[in-house]
Amino acid sequence: MTKKIVVTGLGAFSPLAPTARGTWEALLRGESGARPLTDQAEKYDIDLPVTFAATVKESPAEHLERVVAKRLDPSSQYALISAREAFADAGLTDEEIDPDRLLVDWATGIGGVWTLLDAWDTLRERGPRRVMPLTVPMLMPNGPAAAIGMELGARAGIHTAVSACASSTESIINAYNHLQAGYADIVIAGGSEAAVHPLPIASFASMQALSRRNDDPAHASRPYDTGRDGFVLGEGAATLVLETEEHALARGARIYAEIAGGGVTADAYHITAPEPTGSGASKALEACLAQSGAAAEDVVHINAHATSTPVGDIAEYNAFKRVFGDRTDSIPVSATKASVGHLLGGAGAIEALFTSLAFHEGVLPPTINLEDKDPEIGLDVVTEAREVDLPSGAMAVSTSFGFGGHNAVLGIRKY
Template sequence: MSTKKIVVTGIGATSPIGGTAASSWKNLLAGESGATTLEQEWVAELALPITFAAQARVPASEVLERIETKRLDPGSQFALIAAREAWADAGAPDVVPERFGVDWATGIGGVWTLLDAWDTLRERGPRRVLPMTVPMLMPNGPAAAIEMALGARAGARTVVSACASSTESIVNAYDHLQAGYADIIIAGGSEAAIHPLPIASFAAMQALSKRNDDPATASRPYDLTRDGFVLGEGGAALVLETEEHALARGAKIYAELLGGAVTSDAYHITAPDPEGSAAARAMIAAVANAGYSLDDVQHINAHATSTPVGDIAEYKALLHTFGDRLHDIPVSATKASTGHLLGGAGGIEAIFTVMALHDRLAPPTINLSEQDPEIPLDVVREPRALPAGDVLAISNSFGFGGHNAVVAFKTA
């Protein structure tokens, strides 16, 4: 089978630092943080130990029609906003519906719908449970919302691989385009899990930062004082298509998607393999599958959640992959600004990687005051120019269950 060039022709996002892909990128470069104190009554009512998160900068209710917010779980709302923006950004291509697909992702699914319905059932009885509850809570709800809104009939698939989900959806989209299942695919992911139960659960496992008094500096990858991740929400979408199809319709091209790889640790349900061997295999395979050398990689968007254990495990995986050359590769840890979007993280970070290549500008990592000496990476702290010529970058995502996914992009 001949290898086709796959390109990115549209991007869309709603994130803790912007209501669009463009504003998210602009505010990332400006060093903004999306983490704020939660004002909801349930924080005090339930005595939650963590009182902040990185909420979507622009509420979905300000973008969607009222009927859409009533019939879609918040995770699907974010998906629809991001997908519509990406589709418009790509020029709303005139494509045969049977040649247009969706590869989407979520880590948790419709947690708001599920738990609200459970409260309704217990407090008001079965007759008051909404008939749309199951379609709203099912993990494939976001993919279905996109597929129906945009008329995609080549398949609407959903990946659920914890925090690696979105990146895995992009890997799948690449494979599906290579296999000829479609000419255009919208890929990405969304998550809306800033809910009391996930907050309480993540807090119980000591995964969240406890900086209630200073949310904006709580997400601090690689810092010696990092104490956990900041829960985020949002959605991000990329329009991917074969270069032949894109050129035939005169589309603008942001970057080339070279492919990716997926591996698994087989180690622990929540902790990463401390040696990072499977994560390293994913990085090595992502670059090798694209036909490039690891020496060609000139930028990394790291998973870098700001957890004490996770950041070191990723560093070991990076060191295993790149050897001593690692310390000359500029690394951006953008969760410092956005928080951790769980199943949506890989999508927004793929967009940041694409924009870094498009603008030849590596984005900054904020809140790094005292870098952990055990992680001597070349961390980008201010926007940094990337070199001229072909530049290859990778974006890493690792999730509970030992899921590893890596995608590789190149300047167009």
């Protein structure tokens, strides 16, 4: 028997704000989290082709105990901050939690890159005796999930999805499946990334993936615009607390939205480029609808992957047309990476958070910086916060696609 899976807690540590509510409100105001990398310019004597990113709004040192922060890579610091917020937002108490029924499904695209590269610098400059003993636990991709699991005492399982920019959408789909299978009553799901470092920046820039609007970071990410020239690298974390409806209602929890299902496929086409016709992405959409028990006609909103790359935005549009046909251009679409940047392994989680809040509050978030819409893309792009009257059961999809040809689509219903 299929169970209803619901969202009862939200947390975020993002380029717009250090909380989920603050991030949501800044998003609705049309703010941008992109800013110059002044600190890195001072620290590294490197002439980078891209000198800005969507960095977290506040230092994690303002939110974590010093002894805790010292043992965690920034990707784990962001994860723990957002998970603490989501856990508190869900109103969970020790009496309501059986540790053997609490599970973590987390995600990252790259993992502890700062720890890895700082440790390499230490090894070369100061020798092996000065490398921190916790270097490997800090750089592990499963480090953020482990930090959350140990903090909350999650003994039903701690899992990490690593599928590039599709990672945290996949982690939420995994959480849905784990709850359906009866492995847990509550799952802490989401993703984090902290890869705003000269090496990833140089690599992404070398493959022509990043915007080079160094003189205007706030307007650099512009999905669907004719002037789009790449994504803005972002960092941060987002957490969703998922429960079976039965468990949530039994404890009187507030419910934001229902996770209806998900679909995961692969292009098996190219390591970085999407399959141009949208074939693999459309199959993920169809798989999501099938697991959700929904038809294409039921979808009334899309939070698109929409990274602001010339090729990627078109390929995703082609996927939409394969699934939604003549309705494609009438479905309201939000492309929120324009505001928060591309959080890589954390992107799907923060976009699922946005979609859950959109349906909970009846307002679709805006896509900023769209000034000259690409004539090849006929979507109804939401450019200002749009209030909507959504019936119970209305369906949205949140799409994520990653290097390696990973496709993941999450279905979210108004509760």
